[in-house]
Amino acid sequence: MTDTAFWHPFAAMGAVRDAEFVVARGQDVWLWDEAGRRYLDATASLWCVNVGHGRAEIAEAVAAQMRELATYQTFGDFASRPVLELTSRLAGLAPMPGAKVFLGSGGGDAVDTAAKIAREYFARVGRPERTVLVSRTNAYHGTHGFGTALGGIVPNRVAGPFVPDVVQVAWDDPEALEAEIQRVGPERVAAFFCEPVIGAGGVLPPPPGYVERVRDICTRHGVLLVVDSVICGFGRLGDWFGVDRFGIEPDLVTFAKGVTSGYLPLAGVLAHGRIAAPFFERGAAPFRHGATYAGHPTVAAAALANLDILEGEGLLKRAEELEGPMYAALRTLADHPLVAEVRGGTGVLGAIELDAERLAARPGLVGAVGLAARERGVLVRPMISAIAFSPPLTLAEEHLDLMTDAVRGALDTFR
Numbered sequence: 001m002t003d004t005a006f007w008h009p010f011a012a013m014g015a016v017r018d019a020e021f022v023v024a025r026g027q028d029v030w031l032w033d034e035a036g037r038r039y040l041d042a043t044a045s046l047w048c049v050n051v052g053h054g055r056a057e058i059a060e061a062v063a064a065q066m067r068e069l070a071t072y073q074t075f076g077d078f079a080s081r082p083v084l085e086l087t088s089r090l091a092g093l094a095p096m097p098g099a100k101v102f103l104g105s106g107g108g109d110a111v112d113t114a115a116k117i118a119r120e121y122f123a124r125v126g127r128p129e130r131t132v133l134v135s136r137t138n139a140y141h142g143t144h145g146f147g148t149a150l151g152g153i154v155p156n157r158v159a160g161p162f163v164p165d166v167v168q169v170a171w172d173d174p175e176a177l178e179a180e181i182q183r184v185g186p187e188r189v190a191a192f193f194c195e196p197v198i199g200a201g202g203v204l205p206p207p208p209g210y211v212e213r214v215r216d217i218c219t220r221h222g223v224l225l226v227v228d229s230v231i232c233g234f235g236r237l238g239d240w241f242g243v244d245r246f247g248i249e250p251d252l253v254t255f256a257k258g259v260t261s262g263y264l265p266l267a268g269v270l271a272h273g274r275i276a277a278p279f280f281e282r283g284a285a286p287f288r289h290g291a292t293y294a295g296h297p298t299v300a301a302a303a304l305a306n307l308d309i310l311e312g313e314g315l316l317k318r319a320e321e322l323e324g325p326m327y328a329a330l331r332t333l334a335d336h337p338l339v340a341e342v343r344g345g346t347g348v349l350g351a352i353e354l355d356a357e358r359l360a361a362r363p364g365l366v367g368a369v370g371l372a373a374r375e376r377g378v379l380v381r382p383m384i385s386a387i388a389f390s391p392p393l394t395l396a397e398e399h400l401d402l403m404t405d406a407v408r409g410a411l412d413t414f415r
Contacts, residue, residue, distance in 0.1 A: 021374070026053025029392050029399060031379065039374065042403050043381045044392045047199060047231045047349075048257030051309045052394040058263045058305045065301035074103075074295030082300035089307060090259075090270065093240045096249050098273020100280065103266065103294045107230035108142025110254035110267040111193070114226050115146040115163075116289050117252060117271060117279075118191035121224070124278040130190040133163075134180060134223075136171040138201030141193060141228055150193050153201050155384065171198060172206070174213035181221050191224040191252070192217075196242040196346075199231035203343050203351035203388050211246040224251040224275065230267070234258030235310055235393050237347035238320040241270070245346075251275050261309075264302040265293075315393040319348050322395060326350055329400035330389065338369075338411045343386075350389040352407070358414075359385055365414060372410030378403050 004017050024034045029052055031039045044050060051058075069080060087101040094101075102117070104110055115133055122130035135141065139152035149161030152168055167184060169176040181189050194214060198204040218225040227250040232242030234255070239245055241253050252275060256267035279287050293299070310316060327344035333352055334342045344350030359365050370382035380403075381388035387407065391399070 028052040028054065029395050038377065040378045040391075040399060040402055040406075042378050042389050042391045044390050045262050046257070046381075047236070047390045048262035050235050050258040050393045051261045051306060051313075051315065052392040055261070055263070055305075055309060057309060058261070058302050061301045061305035062264065062298055065298045069297050071293075071296055071298060073292060075290060079295070080297040080300070082297045082304060083295040086300040086303050089304070090255075090268070094270045095241050095243050095253065096251070096270065096272040098276070100271045100273065100276035101268050102271065102290075103268040103300075104291055105265045105293050105296075105299075106142070106267050107228075107254065107256035108144040108147045109291065110230065110256055110269050111141040111150065111228065112144045112146045113289060114193075114228075114252045114254050114269045115150070115191070117269060117275065117287070118224050118226065120287060121275050121278065122190055124284075127187075129188055132165045132167060132184050132189045134177065134189060134192045135166065135168050136194065136198070137168055138171045138198050138204060139168075139193065139195060139228075140198070140200035141195075142230075153384070171201070171204060172210065174210055174217060177214055178217050181217070181223065186221040186223070189221065189223045191226050193226045193228055195228045195230075196232045196237060196246065197349055199349070199388075199390075200383065202353070202383060202386050203349050205343065205346035205349075206246075211243070211248055215248040215250075218251075226250065226252040226254065228254045230254055230256045231349075231390075232347065234261075234306075235316045235319045236349060236390070238316055238323065240316070242347070259306065260299065260302045261306045263306065264296075264299040266296075266299045266303055310393075313394075318393050322348050322393070322397070325397050326389070326391075326395075326400060329404045332404055333408060333411070336408065336411050337415060338365075344389075348390060348393060348395070351383070351386045353386045356385070362414070368414065369407075369410045372413045373406045376406035376409050378406035380407065 022034045023031050025032050031041050090101050091099040119131050135150040137152040141147040141150040145162040149163035149166040169180045227243050229242040251272045253270040260266045330342050330344050330350045333339050339352050340355045341353040366382045370380050373380045
């Protein structure tokens with residue numbers, strides 16, 4: 001293979017430059033490479049192809065919209081019908097009353113938007129000193145400016161943080177949040193960012209009662225709770241935005257990935273009606289934030305078709321049905337000498353943590369296990385110390401054995 005011109009994200013290009021793995025096509029839970037070999041996609045690309053690959057309904061909706069109006073900006077008073085329909089639909093599904101929807105192109109966009117809304121909200125209600133943002137260790141909130149600062153995966157912060165007034169607390173301890181708010185001063189804290197299940201930081205489900213407790217802490221101190229549902233939304237946890245199962249009402253929700261099942265780039269922020277109110281008042285100044293593709297009509301058409309599939313095929317309920325069997329399947333790997341821990345049981349997400357001593361002895365072990373699983377026909381997601389699983393919601397239970405057998409064989413390679 002010739003030296004590539006493509007600079008891959010999160011890639012050691014010295015190794016990748018002449019050894020790319022080229023995916024040619026996809027159908028449902030399957031992918032094929034250019035040589036025609038088939039693979040089970042146990043990652044749904046990057047946590048996002050919730051309805052599976054090759055959905056003609058989405059392709060047809062996109063083509064029809066492009067023939068009518070492919071693209072147009074939405075600054076000022078401009079809009080298109082698909083964008084108005086989509087935002088109305090998302091607001092109706094939102095886990096808070098009176099929701100308003102700000103659109104962007106990716107999860108990192110959504111996080112930056114939410115951070116700016118949080119700070120601007122307090123400025124508009126006469127409390128401009130509330131600028132401090134709190135996040136968690138192990139958290140991943142994208143790689144834009146705010147996301148880099150908020151992120152809790154240490155290697156991802158080498159080029160940042162770029163944003164002041166950001167602090168972190170332990171990912172699993174609500175009392176650490178309480179203590180940090182008290183240390184900083186509640187009158188200075190704007191928002192707390194929380195993934196319902198931490199994704200890229202290791203697939204870490206919250207301890208029982210954690211989400212409910214941090215909601216109470218934020219409410220008591222007047223801190224906005226920002227739920228980052230970029231990974232957890234649109235069925236991944238069995239509901240629309242990954243928070244219904246916890247019975248809480250967030251102030252802001254970031255979303256992306258599953259809103260179009262990754263077919264086209266789309267993201268956004270849901271804002272509680274109370275938070276949106278000072279921006280929507282008659283005479284309110286513009287919120288000076290946005291991107292060229294915020295409210296792209298063709299992308300909105302893809303999202304509407306994707307939501308139709310999620311609803312029409314009962315895929316949110318399917319996620320509820322899959323989470324138990326998938327966790328049970330992954331637990332069959334728990335006794336392997338290379339496996340330190342199996343995590344899962346909250347949605348169609350799971351991970352196996354590799355043994356720390358084995359990782360120390362062979363730093364590239366996680367990637368090597370991922371490649372060995374690929375050679376056995378299953379695509380998994382290597383992370384820093386764990387292997388992650390997030391298959392499409394269309395996965396059948398019989399595919400779980402294929403997934404775990406391939407990973408077990410990959411692990412056996414390095415016993």
